[in-house]
Amino acid sequence: MNVGYYQFSPCFGDPARNLENVQDALSGADADIIVLPELAFTGYYFENRKELSSLAENVSSSKIVSALINLCKSHDMYIATGFAESDGSNIYNSALLIGPTGAIHTYRKLHLFNTEKEYFDPGNISLKPINIKGANLGLMICYDWVFPEVTRSLAAQGADIILHPSNLVLAYCQKTMVSRCIENSVYAITANRTGTEARPRGQLTFTGQSQIVDTKGSIIASSTVENDDLVIQDIDPSTARDKFITENNHLFNDRRPEYYSAIT
Amino acid sequence: MNVGYYQFSPCFGDPARNLENVQDALSGADADIIVLPELAFTGYYFENRKELSSLAENVSSSKIVSALINLCKSHDMYIATGFAESDGSNIYNSALLIGPTGAIHTYRKLHLFNTEKEYFDPGNISLKPINIKGANLGLMICYDWVFPEVTRSLAAQGADIILHPSNLVLAYCQKTMVSRCIENSVYAITANRTGTEARPRGQLTFTGQSQIVDTKGSIIASSTVENDDLVIQDIDPSTARDKFITENNHLFNDRRPEYYSAIT
Numbered sequence: 001m002n003v004g005y006y007q008f009s010p011c012f013g014d015p016a017r018n019l020e021n022v023q024d025a026l027s028g029a030d031a032d033i034i035v036l037p038e039l040a041f042t043g044y045y046f047e048n049r050k051e052l053s054s055l056a057e058n059v060s061s062s063k064i065v066s067a068l069i070n071l072c073k074s075h076d077m078y079i080a081t082g083f084a085e086s087d088g089s090n091i092y093n094s095a096l097l098i099g100p101t102g103a104i105h106t107y108r109k110l111h112l113f114n115t116e117k118e119y120f121d122p123g124n125i126s127l128k129p130i131n132i133k134g135a136n137l138g139l140m141i142c143y144d145w146v147f148p149e150v151t152r153s154l155a156a157q158g159a160d161i162i163l164h165p166s167n168l169v170l171a172y173c174q175k176t177m178v179s180r181c182i183e184n185s186v187y188a189i190t191a192n193r194t195g196t197e198a199r200p201r202g203q204l205t206f207t208g209q210s211q212i213v214d215t216k217g218s219i220i221a222s223s224t225v226e227n228d229d230l231v232i233q234d235i236d237p238s239t240a241r242d243k244f245i246t247e248n249n250h251l252f253n254d255r256r257p258e259y260y261s262a263i264t
Numbered sequence: 265m266n267v268g269y270y271q272f273s274p275c276f277g278d279p280a281r282n283l284e285n286v287q288d289a290l291s292g293a294d295a296d297i298i299v300l301p302e303l304a305f306t307g308y309y310f311e312n313r314k315e316l317s318s319l320a321e322n323v324s325s326s327k328i329v330s331a332l333i334n335l336c337k338s339h340d341m342y343i344a345t346g347f348a349e350s351d352g353s354n355i356y357n358s359a360l361l362i363g364p365t366g367a368i369h370t371y372r373k374l375h376l377f378n379t380e381k382e383y384f385d386p387g388n389i390s391l392k393p394i395n396i397k398g399a400n401l402g403l404m405i406c407y408d409w410v411f412p413e414v415t416r417s418l419a420a421q422g423a424d425i426i427l428h429p430s431n432l433v434l435a436y437c438q439k440t441m442v443s444r445c446i447e448n449s450v451y452a453i454t455a456n457r458t459g460t461e462a463r464p465r466g467q468l469t470f471t472g473q474s475q476i477v478d479t480k481g482s483i484i485a486s487s488t489v490e491n492d493d494l495v496i497q498d499i500d501p502s503t504a505r506d507k508f509i510t511e512n513n514h515l516f517n518d519r520r521p522e523y524y525s526a527i528t
Contacts, residue, residue: 149412152526182410261417
């Protein structure tokens with residue numbers, strides 16, 4: 001299975017331009033799944049809820065989503081992308097899984113980062129993997145990385161590959177995703193963005209270094225801090241079904257949930 | 265607070281010799297807490313339950329424990345050590361927290377590794393931090409590292425410093441402990457052993473590289489693969505009480521336990 005990501009620098013407030021960038025980059029892609037960064041079409045650093053409102057879209061009426069469905073149709077592929085999602089009066093920092101038949105799953109970021117709390121509503125959809133092409137895909141977004149419970153919840157329900165649209169500004173995530181893969185025996189594709197956004201609230205610089213990590217925690221593909229980069233890697237998702245770390249140790253069967261009550 | 269570890273190569277089946285080694289190494293130590301490896305006095309690779317039985321000791325009658333209490337008295341310090349613990353007909357792969365007043369806490373390894381399952385009984389004591397000298401100490405043993413639930417459960421109950429006696433043979437633990445510290449904002453002291461045990465069941469080589477990791481995931485002290493090493497580092501445990509990763513993000517208050525039910 002060919003999986004990958006497109007790392008780039010979305011232009012704030014210009015969805016049409018960002019869509020064109022993505023369409024161009026993926027035009028020749030031979031991939032089953034491509035992950036795009038968090039909020040890939042709107043940009044990240046909103047001034048306030050009002051500005052976010054003006055850019056957020058309903059999934060069912062979004063021209064961006066329609067265009068991505070067409071891209072998936074023409075390439076027989078799936079795209080996981082960050083998306084500023086409006087739903088009635090609510091607005092979520094979401095990740096959409098889009099395929100040839102439409103937008104087939106929405107995940108709404110459960111753990112909002114920093115000023116996101118001021119203008120996004122917290123996620124309200126259960127963590128649940130989606131099966132496509134024989135692989136179980138688990139969606140999480142950016143800062144969800146710091147909570148081991150997120151990957152764990154997805155892997156415990158059978159996720160083989162974690163799709164992880166991100167707009168990272170801290171330096172910790174990439175190495176922690178290695179641990180997430182080791183402890184759960186899953187693949188993880190972290191699609192981070194690059195570039196700087198100078199906005200009314202200040203300036204943010206994103207850290208790039210998107211990566212694909214295998215089930216043993218090896219980084220099998222990665223990008224630089226700054227460059228646009230389309231990376232596609234052949235992986236075998238069935239490797240993630242083997243949860244034995246030794247012949248006598250199964251990463252999930254060895255768990256002792258009766259001793260973990262402090263977590264929930 | 266001065267915390268550290270003593271990395272060495274215990275001699276299989278010779279508790280007296282291992283005790284002498286530890287006494288010599290710690291004789292000049294100026295430390296509040298020292299962590300020793302897993303099964304530091306018996307060695308690791310037992311042939312079977314019978315052999316383990318002949319070496320396991322009851323905490324209250326153990327000469328090793330008495331000697332360690334005396335060492336703690338004379339140095340006003342605490343020692344966390346791996347210990348083959350017999351309790352009635354049961355035998356546990358335990359970690360003891362020993363201080364000037366006695367053996368004050370026992371943790372029994374919840375997640376047994378590989379052949380340990382054949383001769384140790386699984387742990388049956390709740391994960392719970394112990395307060396000494398103003399710091400909350402959480403005990404875990406070796407392979408517990410792979411389960412994020414262990415450190416999480418301890419940190420959720422206030423652990424500032426994870427004391428982690430180990431006999432590591434895999435290469436993944438050290439980098440994963442970095443993630444454990446980042447995701448929980450705790451310190452971790454992994455005291456690993458060195459050397460090789462050639463025993464009836466085969467040969468095991470241990471990976472050394474003991475380390476102290478701070479609350480931001482920086483390795484502030486570490487050892488080589490092979491050498492005996494007493495390492496003592498001054499840390500401020502109160503740093504672990506600050507769970508803010510940004511001014512708006514608290515590592516524990518941001519959790520959404522209602523979405524983590526797949527874990528327990």
